[in-house]
Amino acid sequence: MSGAQPVERVLPLIARAAKAGDQRMLVVAADPSLVDRLDKALWEQCPEDFLAHGRADAPHADRQPVLLSGDCSAANGARLLALADGQWREEAEGFDRVLLFFDEGGKAEARKTWRLFDQREDVTREFYELEDGKWVKKA
Template identity: 60%
Template structure:
């Protein structure tokens, strides 16, 4: 991993903000793994990618389904992404050590999970060669804070 971003969505649920992040990453040509441990959250994320911004088609699939390896965006329970993703979005706000296998990781969390994200941030304090960013959603746009 050479880049990690912490994304604070404030009061917005992850389903509302994931399409914004996914669209930006896909525009940069990145293949994505969207990771969430909870099956119900994975289903909500899949629906949101279809419905939240209908004009922005974000082709995606679920891990374990046919043709998962061909999906530009794959929703997964673990960091084992069959699509060869180089970028992971940890959509449930939970840091996983195995996420370090991706070139870029985005940890997405809301106000309620802010305290839980702090140890993950501090974990990377002394790591050389790592670009660390902190972003906050303000008025519908991501603003870089650090």
């Protein structure tokens, strides 16, 4: 998953869709400042949709439908993982669905990750970009 849109703009849209599908989501970013920006975006971007969320290091992490974390430990029982910083983690394979967000500078690394799964029959790969407010499947 990619696009010219910053993850702070795109992630709330994904979180809203996860909420509508009654899914819990874990959002991972190693950079604390990115976690802060995502936290703010989840509160502010879709004010008409209350996107309840919290941080893994805060009380009641297990109750959060969207959990922000620095690692792939899903205290909230999420099966949907959003790797918001563009960095693949092996622990991601323990989730049912993984979304890898990256910007223009992360394309080369994202391509390497894509190729990791070339021969895997147990993995379905899809690539989407946000165009004019709609998700468009590219591959």
